[in-house]
Amino acid sequence: MSTPPLEPAVVELAGITHRYGPTVALSDCRLSIAPGEVHGLVGENGSGKSTVVKLLSGIMRPTEGEVRVGGKAVDLRSPAAAQRHEIVTVFQETLVSDECSGLDNVFAGTDGIFRRARSGRAEREAAERVVASLGASPAILQSSPHHLSLAERQVLTLTRALVRPWKLLILDEATSALDLSTRDRLFAVLADHRREGRSVLFVSHRMDELEILIDRATVQRSGRTVGTVGKDEATPARLLSMMSGRSDAGEHHVRAGARSRQAADVVLRGVDLSLVAQAPAFDLDVRRGEILGIGGLDGQGGSHLVEVLAGVRPTASGRVEVDRDGSWTRVTGYRQAFRSGIAYVPGKRQEEGLFPSMTVGDNLSMATLPRHARAGLFRSSSVLTRVREEMTRLGVVPHDPSYPITGLSGGNAQKVLVGRWLAAEPDVLILNDPLRGVDLGTKRDFYALLRELTEAGTTVVMLSTEIEELLTCCDRVAVCQAERVFDVLEGEDLTYDAVLAAMFGRHVSDEQSSDEQSSDHDTHRKVTL
Amino acid sequence: MTAPSTPETSRAGWRRSALAVLLVGFVVLLTACGGLSADEDGDSASADEYTALGTGKPATEADTAALEDVPASARDAYAGFWHSTRLGPNPYADWKPSKAPWKFCYSSSYQGNTWRQEGLTVAEGIVDQLDEQGLVDGDMIVSDADNNASLQATQVNTMVQKGCDVVLVMQPPTVGLCNAFESAKDAGVLVVVMQTGTDCTNAIQSDFGSYFAGQTSAKWLVEKTGGEGTVVMCDGIPGVAAAEARQAGATQVFEEAGLTVEHITGEWTPSTIKSQMLQYLTTHPDDVAGVWDGGVCAVPVTEAFEQAGRDLPFVTGFEGACAWLANWKKTDKESIGFTQGAGQGVVEAFKVALRMLAGQQPELNTLLYPLPEINASNFDEFYKPEMTLSSGCNAQPLDGESVPSSYYDDLFSGGDEPATFESRLDQLPVK
């Protein structure tokens, strides 16, 4: 299926494998980028895209295999090294130093320790040219980034890449922080560069962008390279099916054991909710005993929504209310939410969840310890029994509370984290993408577990960026897009295509609506600037 | 467009240079350590009329010569002066004292303990008396530098600006204030340094004969121990001239007597002294013939011996603290010591200052005096029942002062009769 490039590749990944300890992030990855092409790199979350990017931008070195630039193997031991080989990268995270002017942020790293590569004027002119071509105001080069909008910050990092000499530009979800006009100007700029034989590796979730831009696309799935397809083949449907690994992506999809609940017995609700400043407001009901899936691409508001529901994040406007035996109590913060029976399982395990220096038992019992304590002194026996109970229920391996949490696989660590909150026996359990980068066995356990919980009357709200997951275990799915719930799907309408389409701001039903949406999508993007 | 020196190459570059600098650095550090052995060889740097400061070093010709010139009546007190001070002519030779009333100022390097407070109290008492005689202009300005040399220097300067005629400086650091003293002298202000030697030759120093005192107590210990066995010297703060001087005196005596000498570093701090002594005793099971006190040691050392369950050897005292007397009474073990309260020191400093204000010329820049001795014969006169093991006070000279005013007659010449005052040391609280 892959069409080999005619000229020798600008950059080539040959049989790259990369491991973090036990977990394999990338195995036998093959990717070759021809001069003057825009090469798409697509795949669901955790498919190894970001690993590829890190390898090419010199942040990591591969465990096996080699990176070739212009045909010869190179060692990209640092971002500086990558730039020496004229590979520049713009990341999704807008990496700027707030204490330096925009201009300094753009040119830092181009010069030696002391020697400046260019005069201040030369820098300003070069930078202003690029900034102007991206349609942003040159003022952003002078002011301190503290006060710039997300989009303006991203313009800085784009400029940083474009002012450097480059053969390959890597855009790692870089457009997700841009407003539409800037994005389009960027695409125009890239078009010119292509004519000069420069190439772009374009990593994006946004099908519309891919369609506009790419010549070829390489698809990654769970760490493996599925293949590379030419522009003609690279239709959304094709790519999606390659990403999901199913040929029937277009086909109507029904989930086993689906039950649509008529009972509008609402336990948690958001009223006139808007997640970030100026984002459109919406309402959302969570029904008692259901599993509500929250879908959407990274950075489209999904995680903001769950955080807001759990009281971890303040609402920009509107309110979240929980049903406390008949009366609506407003959720003001996560401590109060916890007292009202809402438990929140944070998303980023490492940053927000685990205590790396502590044991499995400690990690699991942290939130509920007081319940086993008299006068601050807990009865370790009763804590341990509870911990073991949860560990059995969740099937944590190894079944040893005194095991260091850092010794566990991602999946088991995640089980422990969930166990911490299950131990609190909440009415509503809110999970922030609990299954990201988790092995299949664990996933299966989870689906069953969640069912069990709902049987027992617990309500579950679960964020997932993997459509499969949402389909497999949710009663309803609210898809977030542009910082608001774009659509809530259930029953018949809850299909792979529907979810996928909604993620990209479309309704499967009518194609035209895509334009409407993208237009109001734009308006929203504009306001944030 | 990529420049010749990319970050990459420059990295290799800085690695190399970093290593180079590292090497050079270590070389320099090593030379520094080299100085360890080498700073013995003589200081030819000072060719002026003042002797060199030779802390912990043997006497030079210049030193012995200078000692010859000291009036015989005072020579004892000047023994081994080079350990703590520099001897030479009166730096204020062409200084014309102003007419009374005078403004007195008191610059202390630290006031945070009882000993220092006694000094200040006495000084204030004296100034009040002189005030009654109409010799004082305004209140005494007092400053305290909290052991910060440069701050004390500015404080001295401030006093000069505020029109002090006499600045009494309590235990300044050995170096660090000379510049301040110089500018004071230029401004016609008399600077008298009390209770410590100094490296500055532009101030008048009033101090007791540390070396001599060290010798005296050491001699007593040799006699008591019968000149054999091991004596432990409880040293003060390393590098502080006052401490080194008495230690030099004692060492000289012990070596002569052929005793084995071992050291602990007490740093004039009871808790340190006691832990050091305990650690010494635990590591040295064999008998100790005696302990020589370089300051503050007597009581904690005695406690250490008692608490380590060892029989108490002869332990000298030094500064004659009330606690030491109480300890002597309690253990009934004979000892020897001196009265060395800050008050006494201040009294002597005032005597010197007043003589110079009266136009008298000191023969030397440094005026040393012997300390009254406390021994078995006069113990009962010094001991008072109020004294306890934790008293902070000091024993005071029986006749109210370390030496009679006449002591200075040989050390000064010319001028008129100085103003007089009562030391009133006996009126200090005993607690």
Add this chain to the structure above:
Amino acid sequence: MSTTITHGDPSLAAASPPPPKRRTARASSVLVYLSPVAMFVVLTLTTPGVLSTTGVMSLLVLASVLGLAAVGQTWAVMIGGIDLSIPATIGMANVLVTTLYAEGWGFPRIVLLVVVVSLAIGTANGLLSSLFGLHPLVVTLGMASLVTGSVLVATDGNTGGDVPGFITDAVSPVGSVWGIGVPAAVILWLATLAVVLLVERRTVFGRRLYALGSNERAARLALVRPVVVRVVVYSVGALCASAAGVLLAGFSGGASVSIGDPYLFSTITAVVVGGTSLLGGAGTYARTVAGVLVTTMFTTLLVGLEIGPNMQQVMLGVAILLLITVYGRDRHVAQRL
């Protein structure tokens, strides 16, 4: 119900070995707890005199004072902070006890006052170091001079006074409690050790202490209140430091605001030698105790070998560097991306 669950592939977890961090931790902890023994052997071999009841007891008395002073430093480090106000607190307690006792205050009253002041110091440290993420280094530094200054102002620098006899006995190596031939200071230390370890291992607070040091964001989400933990940590530290200060009064027979100064670096050293990483979240007071014993015997050894205080300092510095190279290295930037 768990019967319905198909367990996650066990090979996965089994295949994943404990991470190196853990392994070194295990190895190091063995070393740490063996080192005092080894040190003692060395000490007895070089200076046989140590092998006597009083010999050991005097070592323990010295250790107990440092040990008490180091409680606060240990906990501060365990939550990723540091406490420079310990020496000042020691001086405060030391001076208050002696001066007030001389003024005829009853001992209980004095203790009450010291406790109150200590709590105030600890609370201030805790609150301030939670504010705008201020650096505990500067906060505690400021507190230190504030405390020392206040004490001097209050006493006019006349820091002398009386020491209650029983305190003097408490720190005497030949002292004994209830007929047991162990000085009260050592008993007090052991009691503190017991309580501190109990808190670390068996209390909700203890767990939260580790959680805060291990991962503040996660701790917040796990319902830990960082401010509360910090306040308690620094308060407990201040209390123990005060206890050390009181003992020092008996030990030195006198009083001085600066009596605590040596304990600034010696407490940090004890913590570091014990192998508690300054990165926070790990370690325990038990390790510090090992560190305290080692350093105490180390200095005793140097006194025995008549090595001067200067070279002692140098050797300590080098020792710290070697130990940290093993325990507490930072991550490279690339690992944080």
Add this chain to the structure above:
Amino acid sequence: MSATVATPLLQTVARKVPYFVPALVAVAVMLLLTASESETFLSGGWKLVLVYASPLVLLAMAQAPVVLSGGGGLDLSVGPTAGLVSVVIAAVLIPRDLSVAWLVIVVALLTGAAAGAVNATLVTLVRIPPIIATLATYLVFAGLATQVLGAPTGFLPEWMSWFTSVDGVLPNVLYVILGVGLVWLLLTRTAYWRNLLMVGSNDRAAYTAGVNVTAVRFLAYLLTGVMAGVAGLVLTAVLGGADATVGPTYTLQAIAAVALGGLSLAGGRGGLFGAAVGAVLLFLIQNYLTLTEASSFELQMAYGVVLIVAIVANGAWDRKRKAR
């Protein structure tokens, strides 16, 4: 954001105004107070004050680069380094009659650089947390200094008195301080300044941009060492001799001065000027309390209070500034 609405004025001020201005204002106030206390202050008195403040000023400036370099950057060993330098001068060079100006200066700078290089290696290459690394070197340097120079000594070559002379229009030490400042100014004209700030405020951003983070930090510690060397030289001159026990007492003051000067201990914000201003402020406060004949006990209290208040204020000020 609510802050923006509440006090837009204060915030705009906080944004516009350079970091060191609050400290500068405080200094101005202290100058007025001092002048009102001592009439001779403005007419020359200030020169001497500056001379005696200069070691602290230089050490605070020395502290700045490492603090700027971020990552918990801090050098506890600046004091002992300065002490070591003065000891090397007094105990190694002078006894050997190696007291030629250029040699002494070169050796002073080299010794400082060596000390700095040791810290740099420990922090950037071995990656020991700065506080511990420099605490250890604090002990080592201080120990070495006292070992090498037991008793204080006062013999100095004549030329060294140049540093303390106040006969000129300006006190000579000011030229030294300005000299260091000038060198730094030149440095800020090179790429290093931007590298340092990038690394200090966000080392991840700097690294991905291609800045050699390790090298930049290494140099920061080296610079600190060199400046500590200069401070050591001046310290020796101001003391009119060498005293191994004096140097270390400056360390904590220097850190306090840096905090007072408005530098963020988190790194990336500040500069040498602020550090110097902070040091001057610190010394003026002490000096003023002396003038008012407050006891050093009150001085210590005030010192503690000022320090805490200042850093809290800086913290709040900074938060305002950052608020979007």
